[in-house]
Amino acid sequence: MQRFAGFWPAFAICASLIGCAPAAPPAAAQSQGGGPSPTRVIAVIPKGTTHEFWKSVHAGAERAAKESGGVEILWKGPFLESDRDGQVTVMQDFITRKVAGICLAPLDSQALIPYVQEARQAGIPTVIFDSALDDASDLVSYVATDNRNGGVLAARRLAEVLHERGNVILLRYNPGSDSTEQRESGFLDTMAREFPEIKILSSDEYSGTTPETSLEKSQQLLVKFRDQVNGVFAVCEPNSTGMLGALEEEGLTKKVKFIAFDPSPRLIAAMADGKIDGIVLQDPLKMGYEAVKAMLDHLAGKPVKKQILTGEFMATPENMHEPEMQKLLHPEQFGE
């Protein structure tokens, strides 16, 4: 009997795959149907797949693909935003698959460099978006928010609401993430240069990648500096959400001025209530759009700018109802 035992896992695999087959992407259906022109396949690799931010990037990428026509977007990220090895594997899989081009938001500014080189040697161009790579020589273009400027905007807004004096906390995100490190240094430099009356209480705590870990860390910080803190800057969406939760738990909302980065429905509602004094906004839709567009231009032989900035904006309780801001606060998401 034992010799048949092997069929069980095999059976389970087949069964589960057959179950998923209809859910295979439109891509498969398209090529099966025999499209009129050969489709070009562009792989887009985000840092993760569960944040709203990436859903908007995805929507922007799809918009660029639709505009050009004959382009198929393969959207695939690692399981977790800390899984560098997983992102390397996805990258290698796409190189193997010989896609026409890869748009990558690198989880690590160094670890992905050899694989971008590998792609170029295999004749696959790479556009980097959202976060930079230390070595830009093999890139077609770098499409991103000027994260440093985002940090500068946050510092200026926080100083404004604090009337340029007081004690502030900077809650960092995760070691090795370039985009947030840029925001952090932009914030700290501006504070030091422009607002000498503002003191930094803490700038060496990392929130971790999930709202849970950042809630925990924020709460610890607030308990520690409860009597001194006047303002807080949280450098990205999950850690802003965690910080907001901690402020509410500790009953410090409105007493402590709070600047967040990237919107979410919860953060927007909190801003409408006056619990948040400013949210730094990026334009993820534009980021996804520009990244794929740059890739398509490059493939078509057109010149492409080495760096494309997608802009950063400060939403405040005062301006948040303006139509421009509304668009950025509620960017279109893929699948909507």
Place this chain on the structure above:
Amino acid sequence: MGLPHAVGEEASRGAGSPPLLSMHGISKRFGATRALKDVSLAVHAGDVLALIGENGAGKSTLMKILSGAHPPDTGRMELAGAAYAPENPHAAHIAGVAMIYQELNLAPDLSVEDNIMLGQECSRWGRLDRTLQRREVARVLDLLGHADLPPEALVGTLPAGTRQVVEIARALVARARVVVFDEPTSSLTQADVLRLFEVIRKLRQSGLGVVYISHFLEEIRAVCNRYTVLRDGEIAGAGDLAGISEADIVALMVGRSVNELFPNVAHQIGDVVLSIEGLGGGRYPQSVNCDLRRGEILGIAGLVGSGRTELLRCLFALDPVRTGTVRLANLTPRASPRARIAAGFGFVSEDRKTEGLAQGRSIADNLTLSRLAPYSRWGWLNLTQRRAAANDWIRRLGIKAGSPDDAVQALSGGNQQKVALARVMHQAADVLLLDEPTRGIDVAAKSEIYRLMGELAAAGKSIMFVSSYAAELLAVCDRVGVMARGRLREVRAACDWTEESIMHCAVKKYDE
């Protein structure tokens, strides 16, 4: 064993009254093996039917069919005059057939009452009716003559014999009509066995039918009134116990006459090889003094829990040694199993399943684990050589196995025991410590183990033989010592003991 024989208070019923339970022409095959062929039996109300047979004769298959675990291929069953074909053990339980197994099925962390009522709780709208439940528990415990058992006691804290009462009580609550006991005494002390027999007598008085499976012919004689012998899946004989001798039953079981259950192998007793002085362990044993001679078989009798097992484990340093010296051939080995093995001790555990053998490993692995040196060089094994050696031992001991690579768990109890014995023989141990080596194996295998022990003694080995079965100690050993409350009380030549005097010595009150 000194057990009172069944009184003929309830003579076997006349052929006229219908049986409580009957099985007709039951056959069962598993793949190519025929487990049962055309087996019929009947149990009348008030009967205690002994189901006798060697291991593998088909007893457990027959009982599995009775309890609904397997359907029969052919044949039919009747219970109290109605057709009985249980689809699963639960259905059998409801119909009134209860099984009491060797390994008890109780939850140790629940109370006596909760265990008795488990799965058959008295409840109203999902709420337990404790009062009603207490009454029911009291009723059945009283019926069993154990009204003194506190229903709130945790089952895990009770001695094995009392736990069995709980299990029987569970069957009675379910209004069982037929109770099957499968080797119920193998983990019981003599006193508990006597109490169990009392319970069984109560069961037959209240009109139940009992099927009793056991290897111990004396027990059967003491508690049963009828017998059915199975051999190779067929009925070898059946009838009233009153009209048949033990030798005849054994002959029916093995299909040949075993005149000599205890083969007498002549052996020469030499000088003292092992001397134990003031040996003491954790709780037991306490200050044991004893000598063992070359070629001698020393029996250790005593109740379960009297420290017999602990004595052997202490000698083998499996349990911590606190006091005293153990001198083997004028050396005092360090107190670790490794050192004791090196000094020449060999140990066969009483518990084949959880300690004695690595059940999932092969025969060859189990056989050679304590001495791999002959087949290894620089830590690398010569598997061919080892295999040949294992094959040799399998042949020498007549172990029934396909190949040395078969897992031990596929073997029958008797053959597993032979593997355990083969290990200490392969180890070339001079002093063999055997803890209940014949427990749970059939008569033929027992006989072979006795012969083997005799041959080992004849070859100059010394044996310490722990057993609860006084008859085998008296028949096999040169000297027998009795342990009670952790001390070795008295050592005499085997011919100076009787089963009664051993029992007396084991239960006597001692002034410490």
Place this chain on the structure above:
Amino acid sequence: MHLTSDTRPARTATILRSAKTTLGPFLALIVVIGFFGVYDTWFGGGGQFLSARNFRSVSVATATIAVAALGMTVVIIAGGIDLSAGTTVALSATIVAWCLKANWPAPLAAAAGILIACTAGLINGVLISTLRVVPFIVTLGTMTIYLGIAKIIARETTIRPDLNEQVPRWLADLLSARTEALWFGAPAGIWLTLALSLALAAMLHLTVFGRYVYAIGSNESTARLCGVNVPWCKMTLYTLAGFFVGVAGIFQFARLSSGNPTSGTGLELRIIAAVVIGGGSLSGGRGAVLGTLTGAAIMEVIKSGCTQLGLHNPVQEIILGAIIVAAVTLDQVRQRRSAG
């Protein structure tokens, strides 16, 4: 020798028997490859799934888990478990990065990575055999201890040695799928993995220590009463597992060219999954090197196949989970069958 005629067919039978136990996972691997291959070639997808290049990239993605899982196989055969394997991989990678950053020669840095992982394994072994606490609890504790140590070494950030100056070519290319980095058709790291697997398989089957490992996992009491020095064996086997985890750490560094203390979090479960899919039993006594390699490969093939077909992450996660449950169910069925 008259023995040869007797033993030869028997030995063939033994080989067949051990083949049969590893056949299950192996068959599953072939079915998975076949399924993705057919789907990718004929029903859309990039048509690259069955290419040599893909086999290379799947194998390099498998290597880190596979090597660590070799160590875990020994631990699981002996009836233990090592939850600290994941963070120890990251610890070892961090140490390698730290040493390179401090301008140590690369072989020395690699040795340091292996040494620290062996030490971590030895500590596990010592705690398990002296405290007599179950391995699950001990390694649950050391898991975060090793994470903490790695974070201290890395000062809570990522250590990035200079790729051009401090990381030698051979180390960076250890697990590279690029054609010029290959060594007889495969990256050097793959050959190393295979060599280690062979050595471990030989150790498990042909040495006294291997017998003891199986015996301890199958029944520790039996091993004790057969005179096996159980504490010593446990320390040795956890240290040995540490060695493999250390090699996995070097692999992880080679792949990411940086050392991050958190990059091993959660890895232990994938390592254990590889062993379990490969037929290892968490109750001890069973497990095989070939099975473990197959188990690690199955997980990576599914990931790669899903990417090639453009299936989304959730689908991939569900399939992986189903495989693990199927493997464990199979294990149970096998156990029940052999016990009954």
